[in-house]
Amino acid sequence: MKPSIVVVDDDPIIRMDIREMLEEHGYSVTGEAKNGQEAIEITVKLKPDLVIMDMKMPIMGGIKAARLIRKLQNSAVLILTAYSQKDLVQEAREAGVTAYLVKPVSEENLLPAVEIALSQKEQMDTLKEALKELEQSIEGRKIIEKAKGIVMRAYSVDEEEAFRRMRAASMESRISLSKLAECILEGRAERIFGMARKG
Structure with missing residues (x-):
């Protein structure tokens, strides 16, 4: 189009x-x-x-x-x-x-100017989208880090083990790591971790 x-x-x-x-x-x-x-x-x-x-x-x-x-x-x-x-x-x-x-x-100067303007808009849209994704990624990392701290305290484990348990629980329950982190922060992850530990 x-x-x-x-x-x-x-x-x-x-x-x-x-x-x-x-x-x-x-x-x-x-x-x-x-x-x-x-x-x-x-x-x-x-x-x-x-x-x-x-x-x-x-x-x-x-x-x-x-x-x-x-x-x-x-x-x-x-x-x-x-x-x-x-x-x-x-x-x-x-x-x-x-x-x-x-x-x-004239047609000779209008059309190239239109193409340049549209090309720059496309580049800006791509950059904005990439920036939005980056911000979401950073926000997701922050949530995961906070959740990892909760797991470390709850199970008296180090950072690496907490992350390993979170990843296992994420795969077992088939939800993303950031979604799992949200559940942990909201105090709704006990059942998920129970499922992961059984496996």
Whole structure:
């Protein structure tokens, strides 16, 4: 499935041109907006992969909208602008903008910018997922360590023996080590350890 894109510009002709370029290359344009405020609302509602947004718009500009979108939603933002001053580029970067494109927009410069923005979003999503898994793993280790301390005290055994008993109980009862650790911390592991010791 092709990534979903929202196009934001106060000029309907530019929106139509961008939509046509994207759809010709198989992208799915799921929504349009004419200012930053509308962009935020439609992005929160549709959760697109990418928002292509003009920098200068009435009501709310692209930079402010990009900053709010990045806080509320995990969408990449590609900013379009007629200006390429360093301070604007820096401001866009600080707002969490993924890519930056100077107008006029042509197929030759739009499509590579879209691909780069989507690729960076994919990399960020992968990193976030890996970080989440790492945090869960660390949390699991902490629970196992706490449970091991309880087993050491309860059975007057050393750390290695406590861990061996926990692993045996985990395999015997067919539950993960972290799940067993949770049972130990909640005081619900006596039956499990009884089963493991019988075997």
